[in-house]
Amino acid sequence: MKLGLVIDLDTCVGCHACATACKQWNTSGTIGPLSDQNPYGKNPIGSWLNRIRTYEVKEPSADPRLPSADPRLLSADQKLPQAHQKPPSDNQESSCGSQQFDLYALATKGESALSFAGINSATGAPASKTVHMPMSCMQCEDADCVTVCPTGASYKRAEDGIVLIDQDKCMGCNLCSWACPYGARELDEEQGVMKKCTLCVDRIYDEKLPESERQPACVLSCPTSSRVFGDFDDPSSDVSRLTIERGGKGLMPELGYKPTNRYLPPRETAQVPAMAKTKQPALSKLKKWANRVIAR
Amino acid sequence: MKPAFSVLFFTVTSGIGYGLLMWLVAMQLISGQVGELQNFLMVGFIGLTLATLGLLSSTLHLANPKNAWRAFSRFRTSWLSREGVFSILYYPVILLYAYALYVNGGELNPAIKIIGAVSLLIALATVICTGMIYASLKPIRQWHNPLVTPLYLLFSVTSGALAYSILALALEGSLPYFVMSAFLILLLTSLLVKIVYLKSIGKPEGSTIGSATGFTQAQVRLLDAGHNGDTFLSNEFVFDAGAMKLLRLRWLMIILLFVVPLVLVVATYMFDVAPAVYLAMISLYLGLFVERWLFFAEARHVVRLYHGDQRA
Numbered sequence: 001m002k003l004g005l006v007i008d009l010d011t012c013v014g015c016h017a018c019a020t021a022c023k024q025w026n027t028s029g030t031i032g033p034l035s036d037q038n039p040y041g042k043n044p045i046g047s048w049l050n051r052i053r054t055y056e057v058k059e060p061s062a063d064p065r066l067p068s069a070d071p072r073l074l075s076a077d078q079k080l081p082q083a084h085q086k087p088p089s090d091n092q093e094s095s096c097g098s099q100q101f102d103l104y105a106l107a108t109k110g111e112s113a114l115s116f117a118g119i120n121s122a123t124g125a126p127a128s129k130t131v132h133m134p135m136s137c138m139q140c141e142d143a144d145c146v147t148v149c150p151t152g153a154s155y156k157r158a159e160d161g162i163v164l165i166d167q168d169k170c171m172g173c174n175l176c177s178w179a180c181p182y183g184a185r186e187l188d189e190e191q192g193v194m195k196k197c198t199l200c201v202d203r204i205y206d207e208k209l210p211e212s213e214r215q216p217a218c219v220l221s222c223p224t225s226s227r228v229f230g231d232f233d234d235p236s237s238d239v240s241r242l243t244i245e246r247g248g249k250g251l252m253p254e255l256g257y258k259p260t261n262r263y264l265p266p267r268e269t270a271q272v273p274a275m276a277k278t279k280q281p282a283l284s285k286l287k288k289w290a291n292r293v294i295a296r
Numbered sequence: 297m298k299p300a301f302s303v304l305f306f307t308v309t310s311g312i313g314y315g316l317l318m319w320l321v322a323m324q325l326i327s328g329q330v331g332e333l334q335n336f337l338m339v340g341f342i343g344l345t346l347a348t349l350g351l352l353s354s355t356l357h358l359a360n361p362k363n364a365w366r367a368f369s370r371f372r373t374s375w376l377s378r379e380g381v382f383s384i385l386y387y388p389v390i391l392l393y394a395y396a397l398y399v400n401g402g403e404l405n406p407a408i409k410i411i412g413a414v415s416l417l418i419a420l421a422t423v424i425c426t427g428m429i430y431a432s433l434k435p436i437r438q439w440h441n442p443l444v445t446p447l448y449l450l451f452s453v454t455s456g457a458l459a460y461s462i463l464a465l466a467l468e469g470s471l472p473y474f475v476m477s478a479f480l481i482l483l484l485t486s487l488l489v490k491i492v493y494l495k496s497i498g499k500p501e502g503s504t505i506g507s508a509t510g511f512t513q514a515q516v517r518l519l520d521a522g523h524n525g526d527t528f529l530s531n532e533f534v535f536d537a538g539a540m541k542l543l544r545l546r547w548l549m550i551i552l553l554f555v556v557p558l559v560l561v562v563a564t565y566m567f568d569v570a571p572a573v574y575l576a577m578i579s580l581y582l583g584l585f586v587e588r589w590l591f592f593a594e595a596r597h598v599v600r601l602y603h604g605d606q607r608a
Contacts, residue, residue, distance in 0.1 A: 043525050054520040057511050150377035151366035169366055172359025181435040183599040186528040192359030249510045252503050255434050263510050
């Protein structure tokens with residue numbers, strides 16, 4: 001089994017319910033407590049296993065100082081299926097089916113990168129989008145956080161791929177948090193041990209819970225169902241199906257951690273034609289002005 | 297990365313300690329002579345004290361030191377565990393070497409030479425492990441660099457050579473010509489490697505906010521980090537010293553670590569003012585602190601991309 005999450009960036013509204021539910025469940029779960037320092041003071045700080053960031057995603061500018069698409073950053077396994085690599089067609093409508101992949105499409109030289117996030121600059125619609133991105137442990141297949149751990153507290157379960165920390169063995173050296181590119185590990189200052197997402201290992205196998213509730217707390221709490229939990233090794237599972245259908249992608253593939261969690265790009269949205277400004281003759285402008293003045 | 301004093305002190309001080317011990321044993325193995333046994337024990341004691349002080353200070357940054365003993369358990373995968381094992385293994389070997397020399401009346405024999413050679417290899421391995429702890433971290437490209445481990449080793453051996461020379465001057469009244477020549481060659485090599493290293497981390501490469509969020513074709517900008525206070529991540533990884541300060545400190549490092557010791561050592565030989573090497577040692581030690589501080593301050597973890605940075 002390869003358990004993990006699929007997160008839909010199209011429907012996530014950035015409400016932080018997943019993070020709150022995560023904190024609530026895990027502070028009294030197997031790795032709890034998740035302590036806070038100075039919670040009601042001026043600078044509260046505490047351990048969270050899930051954090052949500054918000055980005056503006058827009059068309060690349062010509063500014064050479066800002067990084068643009070770099071094909072070297074994509075590893076071979078991240079390349080999209082052949083069907084989605086065809087060059088962009090002039091007729092945007094007919095190729096609509098594959099347009100949603102443009103957001104995460106492979107940048108190739110000479111290819112126009114004008115269309116992404118379903119917003120085409122050619123139609124005059126603003127080529128920018130706000131994206132909320134929740135991040136928790138990616139349950140990497142090549143998890144360096146496990147190999148750098150000197151005490152053996154960090155481990156990856158062979159049976160389902162969940163990366164866990166044995167709270168009784170951790171010495172709080174922080175090296176695993178340095179080895180994690182996704183910021184998934186946070187030190188609990190109260191206990192002096194590292195904390196991370198457990199994929200709610202204390203929920204998903206609990207036979208006392210009704211079967212529909214044997215899911216991570218973040219998945220159950222998501223009001224827009226943007227989070228899906230499942231087995232990536234099973235090709236018929238929801239997570240595998242969604243990843244293939246929507247072109248789900250792992251983050252920072254260039255570092256070679258092989259993250260399990262997948263992010264689904266925003267969908268192609270219907271194009272709303274911009275209201276055209278029509279030229280009005282001077283006489284009708286004068287009439288309108290006169291009518292407004294009289295109406296007062 | 298935020299420079300933590302305990303880690304700076306640890307890597308600099310234990311580096312000098314191991315370097316000193318390496319030269320002490322190596323010179324005995326090369327020359328086949330031990331010299332005054334009392335002096336050997338004195339220098340050995342100082343070297344071991346420096347290494348131990350460094351190791352003790354490294355446990356200060358642990359949040360849960362009561363589990364530190366477990367750190368020896370993952371020798372097969374973790375460089376930190378390897379460093380711990382080698383540093384502890386070093387004590388019985390170097391103490392056995394000293395004891396055997398003492399019992400043998402300050403004379404080397406083949407068995408003692410083998411023990412000495414083993415101690416040399418373990419000291420070398422310990423310093424290499426220290427470098428590899430940093431060099432193995434892929435999320436920090438300034439550390440995940442093939443020159444990081446050679447630099448740790450070079451600085452340890454270079455500072456050890458100078459420490460060996462000033463102790464020889466203090467205890468025997470003369471500077472060892474061979475070790476001083478080696479020091480000059482090593483210092484210039486370190487300078488060269490450090491400059492190549494600084495050049496290589498200056499290249500714009502590595503992960504970007506695009507690859508970190510998956511939007512490789514778009515221009516991405518952080519609007520909201522999701523929290524209005526500090527977090528463990530922002531405290532641990534987001535450290536900005538300012539470009540001008542970093543540049544000034546680079547020059548300070550080059551002056552303290554390379555220029556001043558070089559001038560003083562050359563002056564020592566040209567004008568026969570031996571005490572100048574003591575000043576060279578002080579300058580080198582301070583220079584190493586600046587070098588190690590910069591090593592942390594200039595390292596940019598990719599988690600910073602989720603806190604607003606555009607590239608690593």
